[in-house]
Amino acid sequence: MNAFAPVDVYLPEKYQDYFHTYCLTRTEGSRNNPEDSPFPRMVDMWFMALCLAVKEKIKPDFDHKGPTYKAINGDVFGSDLWRSNALMLLAIAHTDDVQVTDKPHEMMRVANAYAIAGLPRLITILEERGGDTALDFLSDVIEDMLDD
Structure with missing residues (x-):
């Protein structure tokens, strides 16, 4: 059962172009390749931003303002049980209340706040990679984080 099926992820519009650049999800006319995207x-990008925020202790952003867009359909969380479990554990840790697992919208509100908080850091990593490909540079950054 996918507790997050009825809960779509909305992100600030200012990040939409970054998702189109760094994700292989095909849009009409896109020519993304794995090395650059x-x-x-x-x-996957959203979850990486969430993980960065948690790892680097970036305060979750519950107060984002401005226009948003529907970035991710909640159905996607049904194919990754481990990801759904991680979101539940994050919500429990953040709220210090196991009962939050009965509230999918609240769990997603917590997860999305962390992801939004981590997006600027992730985008900085991807944009300031020099001549390296996005995939190689991101892999190196993640490997360094795991050594910490």
């Missing part, structure tokens, strides 16, 4: 799906 290291995330197979938008949910």
Whole structure:
């Protein structure tokens, strides 16, 4: 069962072009390749931003303002049980309340706040990679983080 099926992810519009650049998710006329677009799906980039925020202790952004767009359909969380479990654990840790698992919208609100907080850091990593490909540079950054 996918607790997040009825909960879509909305992100600030200012990040939409970055998702189209760094994700392989095909849009009409796109020519993304894995070396330059290291995330197979938008949910993967979103989840990486969430993980960065948690790892680097970036305060979640519950107060983002401005226009948003529907970035990720909640159905996608049904194919990745491990990801859904991680979102539940994050919500429990953030709220210090196991009952939050009965509230999918609240769990996603927490997860999305972390992802939004981590997006600027992730975009900086991807944009300031020098001459390296996005995939190679991101792999090196992640490997360094795991050594910490």
